[in-house]
Amino acid sequence: MKHYLKLVPISAKIHRKQSKMTRICITLAVLLVAVMFGLADMYLQGVTRHQMEESGNWHYEFHSIDTQTASFISARPETEVSGWHNTVSSEAGYSIKGQTISISAQERKVFENIFLNEIIEGEYPNASGEIAVSSSLKDTVSISLNETVELYKSDGSVTAYSVVGFLDDTETSRLVEGDTPIAVMTPTGFGALVVADADTSYVVQFSRICNIPDIIKGIKESNHLSEEQMTGNIPLLSIQGQIAGKTGVDQIYQVAFILSVIVMVTCILMISSSLNSNVAERTEFFGMLRCLGATKRQIMRFVRLEGIYWCRTAIPIGIILSILIVWILSAAMRVINPLWFSAMPVFGISWISIIASILLGLLTVLLAVRSPAKRAAKVSPLMAISGNAGQMASFRKSANTKAFKIEIAMGIHHAKSKKRNFVLMTGAFAVCITLFLTFSTLIDFMKNAFVPPEYTPELSIASETNTCSIDNKLLEQIKQNNFVKRAYGRMFAYNVPTESSGKSYNANLISYEENQFGWAADSLVSGSIDTVMQQENQILFVQTGNIDVNVGDNITLSINDRTQTVTVAGILSDSPLARVEGTETFFCSEKTFTALTGETGYTIIDIQFENNASSGNVETIVNLFPNGGVIFSDSLSKVQQQRNLYHTFAILVYGFLSIIVAITVFHIMNTINMGVAAKMKEYGGMRAIGMSDRQLVKMIIAEAGTYAVNGAIWGCIIGLPMHWVIFVSLITNIWGTAWSVPFIPLILIIAIVLFTSLLAVREPAKRLQRMSIVENISAQ
């Protein structure tokens, strides 16, 4: 041994068992930070990929610029890909073989790298007489590869092109808006076409590592461009951190930062309290070091080095575990939501998370050892030689044995007597609750962001004429398919002249059935929905503020030149169908609707499918309408995608909450275990004097309960405002949902804390009971 600090590894080996908990705490801290950053990395990858698929991988679009400016932008070292992008919408009247088309002209690199499209058959046009078209045109108008087709302009002129390739139909919306087939050509070919009403822009993708706002400022100044000439891909820039200001993504980053800080504070408290107990157990050892001449500074250095020494094994273990967890979560996300997360690597390693976890792990340990190091340095040399080191000096007040039974009084006193310890323990409990509450806002965020409303249809069949023209027997036929979960129709009577309380106005009368009445119940302000469902001539009125109507009021409707009176049985605060300004909305039962209007057919039928439904099932429904007269609106894949996204996000959020609960449980168990271990000798004395095992357990429960109850109170005091802050910035600001006390997560976490505290007493109590009193008294 060449240096006194070489004692650290020797001491660590001997005290391996005592330091186990501290090492686990460090591992957990690193694990949590690494998983958090790893998942954030994955989430960002998913969101970025999704955003690119939505609008393309471009950062800025320049309009009305000359070729010189374009070449200046292209020549900048920060420009990765750039090029002209010319589009002609389907409304311009261009067609091939009678099929209306849109046109998109750009270089191949822009087509592939910026708009992320690909030619699935053939090749990209290379000359001005070549085009590639949507693959759907192959079937609809029988176009084959290398065929020469004529492109008709709206003025009747024709240009011949050779079809050299087919492109994927599903990806074309990034090139031109709308879902008509598309023809793709080179800018030179487009120039030859001479299009007057084309939309021309110069699109640019910059390098990820440059500061795009600065570059844009430079381009704007040097080329004298106006703000109107530049359009940024704000969502993508925002995700890539290239934009300042209050965007949704910024708020997510803010939230992530706040959560990271809370995670760090939790870990600091955990490690600190674990190390404090560790130091307390070795008071005599530190006293002995002081006896032998170690200075306070040397003791502090010793404890600090011990913390860092434990990091040697704890940090790599935490990182390895985090990588495994991230791999498992990535795999789960890829399986659940291949559309968004298929780009994610199977065995990817997030270097950002590794670096962040090492740095934050070390910082956490260094901050956490400050207090125990000071405590160790304060140990007087006398402690080493006075047998009961630290046992007597720390109490200032005696326990209150009058208000409580002796064991309860002592348990409470044990918890409360040492202020620093009480603050650390209660603080750690409170931070766990705060952490859970703040993270639980992500569930609300997730529900708001990804869960479609209950009433969202996956397929809507609407009357082309907006009348009650859909035969109601078709609804029954639809319902008979076992892949249909719910099918329901609505009958509409538009702009019905109405009079109530002496006021005349127009109203839309809409029929509802059981399901729709059920969903409307959430917005019921007064009255009863059952009355409307069961009795004729009863309606639900949607509040707009224009007309003052109360439950029980009579309303006169003029339908088919007949005047009929209905009664308001209920008032709804809002409805997704009440969106026409100046027109009131009434809902009634189908029976009432038929009685009032004489109509029996539906204006619209909405369908919700079973979970495993496919486009084939949609096709089956479509085939039920061979005579047309209806418009189909298929949102199945969109809703399924949204649901998948919800499930993916749910894995992340619930995964995180589980980790937090696991940390809370572990921390409580650890804390109580260490508390018992530290007082082993004292408990032995009490048992010798006559404290029964049952009383001993009660005493430990009282101590644990004191921490838990105080922790829960402080958790509410700190956690609820934190929940409010995160909720407002993440949910209220985006969706407008007002904050309310999160009773369910609050009750859940308090129950977990209390139950775990109770459970945590079991093991140490059993350990004490297994020991003879003599072993107990002589325990170190």
Added chain:
Amino acid sequence: MEILRVENLCKTYGKGEAEVNALKNVSFSLEKGEFAAVVGESGSGKSTLLNCIGALDMPTSGSIFIDRQNLLSMKEEKRTIFRRRNIGFIFQSFQLVAELDVEQNIMFPLLLDYRKPEPDRVDEILSLLGLTERRHHLPSQLSGGQQQRVAIGRALITQPKLILADEPTGNLDSKNSHDVIDMLTSASKRFQQTILMITHNNNLTALVDRVFHVSDGVLTDLGGRANETLS
């Protein structure tokens, strides 16, 4: 009247080659009000004997009767309750509860029994031990001698039939040692309590009724007032 009877008590630690017989067939009995001392060298088995009698440790074999009740046949909970009502302990290292003041420490066995301490009785003990002025002091505010007096008070409060004292003067100077022994003697006389005390101090054996010697786990009864015999 016989208060304590120990029959063929054996205590063995370890197994095989590491086996140590700490007590070998120890048998003796003590009458009511008798004050006995156990002497012997370190590691001879004195503390083991006391721990077994106080049911702090379980013997390997043998029987212990306190007030004719077989201590070892009782269930754990019952034995604990029996111990706190019938046996008082005094330890060398006092074993006071740090968070309780002098008065509360003395009342501790009664509080554990959910009994309300009689104020007169507490006052009597405090005055007997000279701790009336310090009744609300915490153990950390007391000297070693005072702490041991509190431990004696705690052993006396339940008026146990048997007091077991493990080197009660081991941590005290000679004046405090004499004071403690005087208190134990007067308690023994005044309350007719049986006391079994381990000591290293041969001078103290002059003050007791009977002396036992333990050597290699074997107990020998040296009879009464044994200072001559010991010397």
